[in-house]
Amino acid sequence: MMRLCRPVTRLPALRSAEGGNVAMITAFVIPCILALTGIAIDLQNTVRQKSKVQAALDSAVLAGALGRQAGNTAAETTLDVQTYALALFTDQGGGLDCDPVAVTFDETNLDILGTVRCRQPTYLSSLIGHDELEFNVASTSTYGVGKLDVAFIFDVSGSMNSYNRLAQLKTAAVAAVDELLPDSRERDGTVRLAIASYNHSLNAGAYIGAVTETVTLSADGSNSTALSRYNSHNTKRMIDQDSGKRFFYYQSGTCSSWNCGKYSSWSWDTKRRFFDDTGLADACVYERTGTQAATDAAPGSGAWIGAGNPRWSFYAGSSSKYDGWQNVENQNATGYGVGAYEGRHGTCMPSGPVPLTEDKTVLKDHVNALVAEGGTAGHLGIAWGWYLVSPEWAAIWPEASEPLPYRQPQTSKAVILMTDGDFNIEHPTASRDSFRQSMDLCDGMKASSRRIQIYTVGFQVPSSVQRTGDGRTILEYCATSPSHAFSADSGEELIEVYRSIARSISDLRLKE
Template sequence: MCGKIWNPSFKRNSDGQMAILFALSLFPIALIAGFAVDFQVLTTNKSKAQSSIDSAVIAGTRAYQDGATKLEVQQTVRTYFTALISNGPFPLTCTLPAVVIDDTDVEATTSCTMDTFLAKIADIDTFEFDVETATTYGIGKVDVSFVFDVSGSMDGQRIADLKIAARDAVDTLLVEDPKPGHEDDIRISMVAYNGAFNAGDYFEAATGSSSSQSVNYYYNGRWYTYYYYSTCVFEREGSQAFTDAAPGPGQYIVKADVYRRDDCGDAEPLALTSSRQPLYDYITALGAEGNTAGHLGVAWGWYMISPAWSAVFPESAAPLAYDEPDSAKALILMTDGAFNTVGDSSNGNSTWQAKQLCDQAKAAGIRIYSVAFQAPEAGREVLQYCSSGSEFFFRPENGQQLQDAYQSIASSISDLRITL
């Protein structure tokens, strides 16, 4: 008969060996865990340092645009960076940024050190890293077109809110005392639409017809001629209906007829300008009435900044070429309603026409921002479609939010971009 022999000393030896092996394994485990923790902190600190120096250099370059000296710009960058870096979640020590400035760019570099936590067990007391960044003017020159809905639903508080928001946006876009040679870097055009569009001084060039019209009619056994004056227009027909082709034979804009000659209101287009006062005057004079032919707003907003229309406008207001170096074009659409009126229904409804125009404008390189101010779902849908992306679409529900939207758009247009 066989049986197992129990050896107490064998168990003691085995337990001791296991304890030793476990103890030996603790060091690499702790070392790996320590590096993991410290590298996570390092990643967080690098991100914090990069965003801080980015923000500081943007602040410095904005100050430079506004006329600050190079010494003042350098101090601005360092002050901003020091304030921002001190608010990080983990201790971090960085040198004052070295700042290099030229005519359009501000560059900055800094070296940072952070104390380790658990990596000290491997005699690694600190991690060091460098961060750098640079800004340049995001756009050297820009043509901006504001498109305002002045239909009847905008009357009262809504148009009052619009006037405040639009004026604030002008102040943000146009530097009060630009540097010599940069006075026309940003130019702004404004158009307003309701049930039709008032082409104003550009009526004859756009339609190929005089604004003084007449119509013959037969009444009570006799023929009469009725004379009237109108600068109201509707959409273009034919193959160029949804392009920015210059007006001309076969591609003129359709003029309003005797029955709808007053549907467009009083707001005539304001050609591109870098002067604040005519823009202020335009905004102040806005009134609300009529329906909402939103596609006309899109079309004329585009025409005002299209180089194809340069011959229509005064030489000083001629839009930049699409391929102008270091330039951009922006269209800012606004409505509080649904697009519900057309001049020629054979072109499709107003929403459909607006979308076709927006597609073509974006294809030409125009950045489209859109503001659906207390608009119904149909109005929101078409403006969201027209915008150049979700970050370019705004749907404010009150006056303050409208101001915030226009401020955000103005800042985006005049903002700087990180280049390094």
């Protein structure tokens, strides 16, 4: 049996000499220390080599999967994988010796499995009889054609107007669309893209009636009735029964002074204002609240999306009501926090979501029409990115845009979130802030029952952004893994990031 440590010499004379015991111990210990050091160095080198072999085998098996997709036989694919891997193994050097890659095929799941055994020569460990270290590596890819649903989420808050960010985003997004849907690719429905853009609200577009609750109300009859209805229905699309028009509640004043002004004596009556008579948009929505807030449940009872109605503070002081009243009746009701009136959530971007499609013209038209303004309700963008690829929402979207079932064989789903800063706006009825809501939604998307890949892109994000308790930004938290989180400081970097993500997503159709 090989002995790990041997004394340098028997040193017989030292046995009777003073200090001989120390010398004998030293003679035994030093070789042991040297041997252990040698083993540690050789193990470290072997671990590095194994990591390189893993990367090489992954590439070889993926190349084989691509060949299999192209129609190569099993024998041709096996030879390709072995040849490809051998070239990469040889390039590693360091005396690495690997057997030919063993390749097997699963015709049911359309998988290709590659395994290899390698031997790495040792250097210092060979002095004690260990001439080499062995290790095994395996890699699996699928060569099925596959299907891919991808949702892009774009931050179009006001800060995107700074430093030409919006224009650079448009260029990068168009490049990503071209990468995923090249002109040479057959339009067979296997790759579909969707887009949601957000600021402090989100435009639901043509789907507003399907995702929000609608209530038709007769004349109020009294201020108390109007207040009760405001409290009960301001989360819904309220329709005036007589006119058929959508409205919101506010108060108008009647002056009891001889010289009327802001600080005069006023009495207040609750009135209805039609959206058609303002600068508000009819299709704006805010986040879902309640038990379904962090899920992808289809809109319906207990799960409606919030309709973007202005809010009115009925208990504000008279001067605040005066300011709000003037904004509603004389300034198109578009004020953000003007006295008793808050119209922010009745405003949103002009473009609604783009459901899953392979029509590049539709996708690029949406991108090129983006404008930036307002705050950043990042959780709202995340939610709608999820809805666009969720099979739970199949009845909402057009038939050709119905998302694929979760975990259907040979399918992949991905969401790409882009922002340039903090998530800083949530609806007043929400119980959690935008950051916490975003965490909850990302947790739901990444659950094993759904397996949605989340990629995140930070564009010129400041270091002062909010972080989780363990120091991660929301982009780092939401990303499926650290390798799914990207950052860019320039337009050129942003283009390359989106292209890199697009290539990675394409690989998802090949690799599990």
